[in-house]
Amino acid sequence: MARLLVRQAIVRDLPALGRARRVTVDVAPGSSGLGDCSAVRSALAALAPGDGRRVRLYVALVDNVLCAYLVARPDPGRFAWRVLALAAGARQLAAHDDEAQELWTSLLEFTIARAGEDGAKRVFAGCSEGTPEHQSLLRVGFEGYTTHMTLATRHNAGAIETQRGVREQEPSDVWSIHHLYHRVTPRPVQFAEALASSYWECPGTRSRRRIPVGRAAEFAVVYDSQHGIDAYCRIWREDRTCRLELIVDPVSGVDAGLFVLEALNTAHVSSGTIVRVDIPSYQSECVGALERVGFSLRDERIAMVRHTTAPAVQMRLSPLPAVEAAERAVRGAPTFSIRAQSGARNKVSLFRNATSVRGLRTVGTSGSVRRPSAQRSEQQAS
DSSP, X not given: OOOEEEEEOOGGGHHHHTTOSEEEEOOXXXXXXXXXXXXHHHHHHHHSTTOTTTOEEEEEEETTEEEEEEEEEEEGGGTEEEEEEEEEXXXXXXXXXXXXXXXXXXXXXXXXXXXXXXXXXXEEEEEOTTSHHHHHHHHTTOEEEEEEEEEEEEOOOOOOOOXXXXXXXXXXXXXXXXXXXXXXXXXXXXXXXXXXXXXXXXXXXXXXXXXXXXXXXXXXXXXXXXXXXXXXXEEEEETTEEEEEEEEOTTTXXXXXXXXXXXXXXXXXXXXXXXXXXXXXXXXXXXXXXXXXTOEEEEXXXXXXXXXXXXXXXXXXXXXXXXXXXXXXXXXXXXXXXXXXXXXOOEEEOBTTOOOOTXXXXXXXXXXXXXXXXXXXXXXXX
């Protein structure tokens, strides 16, 4: 019987990583970095010194033979992880759909557990519908919350018609951008993504110069009208690739295509750079505008999320029936005395699961109400 082992990758696993015959790379929208490198490159980054907090790599071994691996990227600011790559297959094992699905299911279960231990509340992933990776994600509890259409083009920097109101993001725009997100995004998607206002803060790199090649950098541009922020574009750049996050208010009349081109020029993105943007299904009106400026549809994926925690269930405390003051209360249990009018007897209510409460009056055996200090004095005297 074959023995399956899932663990974190170590250095001696490197030679077997490139032998995977079936590789699935996913870049979910809204990631804090590009992450669109090859699966092997992500795996090497996970094992590189100093990158332990940036990329995680887990492997699945069948009879001590590495047959599959998973690459994930933690996002501490959002208390989330993101699945970047899945790979399966080895020299001794062909990566058929059933076998890959079993291996990926075990890897995903292991990743969800590690993400929960790391403090992450959500794990994000994306895949095409009906694929083995989609079935594996469904088996471990992932749920789709929207569909993303990926469009791409090769940027051609040049003179375009300038739109009044397009400018670089400023620190004071955070609330307006967050309000724009809430106006455009459906509530179920907001619940799945759980973006706080800090997510829209200005990127660290905001200088008006060419974005350096060879390391990731961020840039943000907004369309400011007299009614507030009507469009937002965040640009992630690494090497010769750019990834955009785009939000446009459909009732504002902003041309999404022209806005994206001007945002790229504002960020000084050089010509020849491959630009990709993920458009959610509820922003489908932007697809036509982007296609008019040279973008083309490349892929369509389901955005999925898996919560690592279960909703807390609050226990209800039910009160016990009221007892007569003359009855003896259980020792150590707090009691509540109710001062009644003349001619009526004092009554006391006990509550389950209650603990000792300082300063509460307790009921004696004779039915009178005594203070705790008086009781201690009587005990010391006896």
